[in-house]
Amino acid sequence: MKKPYQKAWFFVLPVLLLVAFNALIPMMTVVNYSVQETFGNNLFFWEGLGWFEKLLHSERFHAALGRQFLFTAIILAIEVPLGIIIALSMPRSGFWVPVCLVTMALPMLIPWNVVGAMWNIFTLPDIGLLGYLMNHTLGIAYDMTQNPFAAWATIIVMDVWHWTSLVVLLSYAGLVSIPDAYYQAAKIDGASNWAVFRYIQLPKMKQVLTIAILLRFMDSFNIYTEVFVLTGGGPGNSTTLLSIDLVKIALGQFDLGPAAAMSLIYFAITLFVSWLFYTLMTKDDTN
Amino acid sequence: MAQITLSKLQHSYYPNPKTPDDYALKEIDLDWEDGGAYALLGPSGCGKSTLLNIISGLLDPSEGQVLFDGKDVTGLPPDQRNIAQVFQFPVIYDTMTVFNNLAFPLRNRGLNEDAVKQRVEEIAHMLELDTMLDSRAAGLSPDNKQKISMGRGLVRKDVNVVMFDEPLTVIDPHLKWKLRSKLKELHQRVRATMIYVTHDQTEALTFADQVVVMNDGQIVQIGTPVELFERPAHTFVGHFIGSPGMNVLPCDVNQGMAFFHGHSIRLEGAIDSTGTGTGTGKTEIGIRPEYVSLSDKGLEATIRKVADVGRHNVVDAMVGDTLVKAVVNGVVPAQGETVHLSFDPAKTRLYRDGWIATQAQGATP
Amino acid sequence: MRKRSLIPILYILFLMLPIYWLVAMSFKTTGEILSGFSLFPQTWTFDNYVVIFTDPTWYWGYINSIIYVSLNTVISLTVALPAAYAFSRYRFLGDKQLFFWLLTNRMAPAAVFALPFFQLYSAVGLFDTHLAVALAHCLFNIPLAVWILEGFMGGVPKELDETAYVDGYSFPRFFTTIFLPSIKAGVGVAAFFCFMFSWVELLLAKTLTAVYAKPIAATMTKTASSAGYELGLLAAAGTLTIIPGAIVIYFVRNHIAKGFALGRV
Numbered sequence: 020m021k022k023p024y025q026k027a028w029f030f031v032l033p034v035l036l037l038v039a040f041n042a043l044i045p046m047m048t049v050v051n052y053s054v055q056e057t058f059g060n061n062l063f064f065w066e067g068l069g070w071f072e073k074l075l076h077s078e079r080f081h082a083a084l085g086r087q088f089l090f091t092a093i094i095l096a097i098e099v100p101l102g103i104i105i106a107l108s109m110p111r112s113g114f115w116v117p118v119c120l121v122t123m124a125l126p127m128l129i130p131w132n133v134v135g136a137m138w139n140i141f142t143l144p145d146i147g148l149l150g151y152l153m154n155h156t157l158g159i160a161y162d163m164t165q166n167p168f169a170a171w172a173t174i175i176v177m178d179v180w181h182w183t184s185l186v187v188l189l190s191y192a193g194l195v196s197i198p199d200a201y202y203q204a205a206k207i208d209g210a211s212n213w214a215v216f217r218y219i220q221l222p223k224m225k226q227v228l229t230i231a232i233l234l235r236f237m238d239s240f241n242i243y244t245e246v247f248v249l250t251g252g253g254p255g256n257s258t259t260l261l262s263i264d265l266v267k268i269a270l271g272q273f274d275l276g277p278a279a280a281m282s283l284i285y286f287a288i289t290l291f292v293s294w295l296f297y298t299l300m301t302k303d304d305t306n
Numbered sequence: 307m308a309q310i311t312l313s314k315l316q317h318s319y320y321p322n323p324k325t326p327d328d329y330a331l332k333e334i335d336l337d338w339e340d341g342g343a344y345a346l347l348g349p350s351g352c353g354k355s356t357l358l359n360i361i362s363g364l365l366d367p368s369e370g371q372v373l374f375d376g377k378d379v380t381g382l383p384p385d386q387r388n389i390a391q392v393f394q395f396p397v398i399y400d401t402m403t404v405f406n407n408l409a410f411p412l413r414n415r416g417l418n419e420d421a422v423k424q425r426v427e428e429i430a431h432m433l434e435l436d437t438m439l440d441s442r443a444a445g446l447s448p449d450n451k452q453k454i455s456m457g458r459g460l461v462r463k464d465v466n467v468v469m470f471d472e473p474l475t476v477i478d479p480h481l482k483w484k485l486r487s488k489l490k491e492l493h494q495r496v497r498a499t500m501i502y503v504t505h506d507q508t509e510a511l512t513f514a515d516q517v518v519v520m521n522d523g524q525i526v527q528i529g530t531p532v533e534l535f536e537r538p539a540h541t542f543v544g545h546f547i548g549s550p551g552m553n554v555l556p557c558d559v560n561q562g563m564a565f566f567h568g569h570s571i572r573l574e575g576a577i578d579s580t581g582t583g584t585g586t587g588k589t590e591i592g593i594r595p596e597y598v599s600l601s602d603k604g605l606e607a608t609i610r611k612v613a614d615v616g617r618h619n620v621v622d623a624m625v626g627d628t629l630v631k632a633v634v635n636g637v638v639p640a641q642g643e644t645v646h647l648s649f650d651p652a653k654t655r656l657y658r659d660g661w662i663a664t665q666a667q668g669a670t671p
Numbered sequence: 672m673r674k675r676s677l678i679p680i681l682y683i684l685f686l687m688l689p690i691y692w693l694v695a696m697s698f699k700t701t702g703e704i705l706s707g708f709s710l711f712p713q714t715w716t717f718d719n720y721v722v723i724f725t726d727p728t729w730y731w732g733y734i735n736s737i738i739y740v741s742l743n744t745v746i747s748l749t750v751a752l753p754a755a756y757a758f759s760r761y762r763f764l765g766d767k768q769l770f771f772w773l774l775t776n777r778m779a780p781a782a783v784f785a786l787p788f789f790q791l792y793s794a795v796g797l798f799d800t801h802l803a804v805a806l807a808h809c810l811f812n813i814p815l816a817v818w819i820l821e822g823f824m825g826g827v828p829k830e831l832d833e834t835a836y837v838d839g840y841s842f843p844r845f846f847t848t849i850f851l852p853s854i855k856a857g858v859g860v861a862a863f864f865c866f867m868f869s870w871v872e873l874l875l876a877k878t879l880t881a882v883y884a885k886p887i888a889a890t891m892t893k894t895a896s897s898a899g900y901e902l903g904l905l906a907a908a909g910t911l912t913i914i915p916g917a918i919v920i921y922f923v924r925n926h927i928a929k930g931f932a933l934g935r936v
Contacts, residue, residue, distance in 0.1 A: 026763075041776075121921060122683050125690070129912060129913050141688070149688075207384045207390065244873045269786050270785065285780055
């Protein structure tokens with residue numbers, strides 16, 4: 020058991036101060052804005068919960084939130100199973116393991132706007148590799164600046180490209196930690212490949228998968244740069260996800276009050292859904 | 307249940323083995339009788355786990371055959387051999403209940419639920435797991451987990467052999483003893499062939515009717531615990547079994563007599579000149595410390611150390627620069643004192659290149 | 672077995688395609704890019720790279736990015752190490768709540784903080800400095816570093832600490848000469864993640880800088896909008912941003928899988 024030791028607070032104090040500086044002060048600013056109205060010149064008027072009320076009834080917010088949930092749901096539904104399948108089919112040892120890991124991790128280390136720019140170049144209808152292949156080789160009309168469906172498909176493929184490796188690496192880490200004896204016992208017990216996956220691999224990956232799903236949820240729910248650089252939220256508003264809308268309101272229109280109220284609701288939703296995922300996925304362990 | 311025959315079995319982990327050192331198993335021929343309780347004893351890395359995995363089918367031998375009741379099973383995968391294996395660390399299916407764990411091998415073989423239920427309950431009762439059938443297997447203590455992995459082997463009626471690969475490694479010392487006697491009891495009840503792999507001599511000797519001692523990829527002796535103790539066929543067995551191990555003393559052989567530091571030593575029988583070894587190899591005398599006694603005359607030795615191990619004392623005596631250990635009851639000499647050692651001739655043997663080279667008492671020459 | 676290895680191969684191919692296109696583009700002339708499709712550069716040119724390495728607004732972008740990323744990694748690790756030690760070894764008032772609160776900051780959308788950060792760092796006079804970006808990135812990197820390090824430290828038996836104290840080690844000496852070497856891998860993994868998230872983040876880095884500390888990524892967005900379609904230059908700058916990440920990942924390749932597996936949920 021851990022020793023009770025109140026002086027341990029001194030160890031965490033620097034962390035507390037730094038994170039509090041970065042989190043609490045801006046958060047208080049946001050809360051402050053969210054209940055006021057401003058017409059510039061640093062003049063603020065008390066607005067109460069008005070912004071929240073307006074926001075919760077605003078079509079625009081509902082639309083952005085809906086797009087955000089749709090986007091996150093789709094990429095989770097693709098990246099998690101795909102990541103598991105890739106991790107399962109990777110070699111367990113030997114020369115190719117570090118090669119796989121390094122090449123797979125590469126997309127995650129590219130600055131997010133470069134990711135957007137890269138996909139922009141990749142998908143340009145007449146110049147990009149994908150764009151050219153689609154339009155001129157396969158004969159499918161593809162231009163994500165015109166067609167909302169193409170834009171959606173592109174941001175989803177981009178996110179799959181960008182982040183599936185995270186699920187792969189985490190699942191793989193879970194898989195290699197399973198001792199050989201489990202596989203041997205399963206063989207002797209006559210278990211099918213499916214049973215090995217269902218009763219050995221999946222349970223052993225559960226912890227890392229929880230981390231993977233949580234991280235993927237948070238990061239995809241907060242996605243901004245890649246999509247903004249690639250589509251700018253368009254065509255029209257079709258790919259205006261929550262973050263993009265927020266920045267538009269806050270920095271584009273400088274509507275501080277609504278933006279602040281939206282920030283708080285946004286953060287609350289992220290927190291709540293993360294908590295929900297976490298409780299659901301760890302529920303079985305407690306009994 | 308079946309008799310298991312290993313015929314000319316060899317295994318190497320290298321694709322193209324050249325020297326004998328490349329082999330983890332060097333030519334093994336062995337019969338395991340139906341229903342026997344065997345132990346496979348040897349130090350880490352001697353090849354015992356390799357041998358076990360070949361019998362279970364987890365590993366394909368480089369050469370040779372594995373036969374169950376005379377039927378060649380060398381090419382069969384593990385699930386078709388009807389074997390059970392208990393591993394060093396308890397292997398259980400974490401997400402399942404104890405009942406489902408035990409039922410798993412039966413359901414995989416398509417048995418109907420009624421038969422599964424009956425059989426699982428029977429085995430659970432035998433293993434004293436019946437009170438926890440509905441609890442999740444993940445939360446149990448290591449000894450109960452190990453019982454479950456045993457149970458998964460035993461539920462199958464047609465099981466040919468149950469193999470244990472150092473199953474008590476993670477069990478608390480006070481439970482080891484309990485689980486070990488449970489195993490012994492199980493063997494008597496189900497009468498399945500059981501093979502118990504261990505590097506611990508106490509575990510091997512208490513569990514098995516027959517102990518197979520392995521060293522360096524080969525079998526050095528097969529025998530009952532008493533035989534292994536009383537008449538080791540190889541200096542390795544003498545040294546590995548018993549505490550302290552057998553004294554192995556370099557000696558010269560001249561005209562059928564053994565000489566140790568110039569003294570002629572009486573042996574249990576005549577020196578075998580035709581037996582194992584070419585007759586020119588390294589010769590050693592083997593005598594257990596239990597059969598070395600202090601007396602008035604005989605080999606002169608100086609006491610270097612006396613260790614009280616409880617029931618008796620272990621005396622380290624130096625004959626010249628050779629250490630001879632003796633087990634002494636009662637009065638012990640002081641350190642530095644000069645004593646005389648005598649060896650019990652009936653228990654004194656000559657080994658040539660490690661292998662025994664004297665004829666047993668009563669044997670006709 | 673063969674069929675199985677097809678999946679990772681296809682996946683890696685899919686990952687490499689856009690990267691290939693970026694690199695290929697960076698070696699093409701603007702004329703070639705705009706004139707139509709070509710799978711390989713027809714006339715190889717290094718002009719784009721020459722521009723980047725001779726124009727201070729470009730290469731300073733790199734230097735700025737590397738400065739604040741390194742600064743952030745050092746700060747994050749320095750404060751996260753003792754904190755992770757406290758969380759892994761001691762019980763104290765509010766420890767669980769504090770740990771959870773730290774993690775919630777990892778969930779904060781950067782977009783939420785962009786404007787308040789701008790005001791905050793302007794108010795304390797740090798706007799457009801490397802330190803501002805480095806400190807801002809601590810918001811999500813410190814929680815992550817604490818989380819990873821705590822996982823690794825949990826794997827070190829407490830007996831190690833006790834033995835050292837019995838042997839008369841002072842805490843700082845024990846921590847630096849005995850404890851740190853035994854969690855080397857964890858420190859490497861935590862440093863890797865701090866580097867990674869600080870290197871790839873743009874929104875905050877852009878918001879907090881104007882001229883002197885402007886990151887390479889921001890320079891790129893300016894180029895894209897002001898100079899019209901200088902795709903070759905953009906591609907060359909993008910290619911160069913991949914390199915630091917590739918180098919860092921190569922060094923931690925053997926720890927990365929393990930680093931992911933540890934850390935508690």
